Amino acid sequence: MSSRKVTIEAQDGGTFSGYLSAPPSGSGPGILVLQEIFGVSAHIRSVADRWAEEGYVALAPDLFWRLKPGVDLGFSPDDVKTARELGRRFDIDQGLRDIGDAIVALKAQPEFKGKVGAVGYCLGGRLAFLAAARLGVDAAVSYYGTRMDGHLGEVKSVRCPIMFHFGGKDAAVPPETRDKIRAAFSAHDNAEFFVYADAGHAFNNDRRSEAYDPFAAQLARSRSIGLFRRTLGPRYDLSALWDNHADQEFKYRDADATMATMTPDAYVNHIPTLTGGYGAMELHRFYKYHFIPRLPADTKLVPISRTVGSDRVVDELLFCFTHDCEIDFLAPGVAPTGKYVEVSTVAVVEFRGDKLYNEHIYWDQASMLAQLGVLDPEGLPIAGIESARKAKGEPIPSNAMMPTWKNSEGKS
Known part of the structure; x- marks a missing residue:
């Protein structure tokens, strides 16, 4: 510009x-x-x-x-x-x-x-x-x-x-x-x-x-x-631009190519763990040393839904992996457990023109920690992998955690 x-x-x-x-x-x-x-x-x-x-x-x-x-x-x-x-x-x-x-x-x-x-x-x-x-x-x-x-x-x-x-x-x-x-x-x-x-x-x-x-x-x-x-135009295929950005991270694992898809003042916020970065220098450091090399070998993104607007994309997806290394951005400080995990995730991605400007990423942290075995869900309103499967549309029963559910039948 x-x-x-x-x-x-x-x-x-x-x-x-x-x-x-x-x-x-x-x-x-x-x-x-x-x-x-x-x-x-x-x-x-x-x-x-x-x-x-x-x-x-x-x-x-x-x-x-x-x-x-x-x-x-x-x-x-x-x-x-x-x-x-x-x-x-x-x-x-x-x-x-x-x-x-x-x-x-x-x-x-x-x-x-x-x-x-x-x-x-x-x-x-x-x-x-x-x-x-x-x-x-x-x-x-x-x-x-x-x-x-x-x-x-x-x-x-x-x-x-x-x-x-x-x-x-x-x-x-x-x-x-x-x-x-x-x-x-x-x-x-x-x-x-x-x-x-x-x-x-x-x-x-x-x-x-x-x-x-x-x-x-x-x-x-x-x-x-x-x-x-x-x-007036110009028209951009934001869905394809977002897919390309994700490919640079997850498929090609190239920090420089990832940064090339973003504006110079871009930022990433991983909301549950407060990880990510602001601006080119901090983001490049984050991607090169703390995101890309910390992705488990079997990482897979399973899409559930996508909404494409004029300047943003919202993805609902599952982040699936085996916890065979410490994942700085997702579970910082948690030693590898070797357990397989599926995490319900939402990504809200804003573009400026044909470049990505920001990512706000949310995921079910409690479910993930429960699946890793580092959080005991007993007595707490926390689901495990069932929450990810319910997000996919599988017939997981609703309301099972609600103690009052069985007693409310027939009552207004």
């Missing part, structure tokens, strides 16, 4: 700047990243970089240039006051014409290939909607766009797929306003609306601790990626 400042020519004379971030692949479809009232801030630049990681040529144009070029505000009380004043003075119609000029500039970039989408936040959320209505973008995503209800007469001009994200606790876009917008789009077959019940305004802004909602931001981003993948 690379970034630079570009110059955009305005049709009525003059020039303004834009922050452009290009994908690691070197080319891709374009996305206009439309700013909040804080300008092309550090946050907006980081958002553009994230979209570039997903395979897009992301351009954040300086839309306040006619008021004050190069606005880059933080979130102090004085910055908020300045930003609100700039927002009040901003000419929406002229801003849309400038966005049109930014589209021309984006299409002229050597990295650009394909279609153009728009994503905007707050003020930019309104602009993304209007870009869909006036500028013929191929897809648009609006995050908590303010004052959109004043432009609902333009809904009929929106021809492309469009998505809206709102915080359920956003006083700037209250429920009655959301309802008006949704109603105005009722005849649009490709309009999607999502409300994040516990989130407020600016829930995607990770630079504002009082506003940021990690869950809402992640879910909204996954949904937005899905829209852009469907309409």
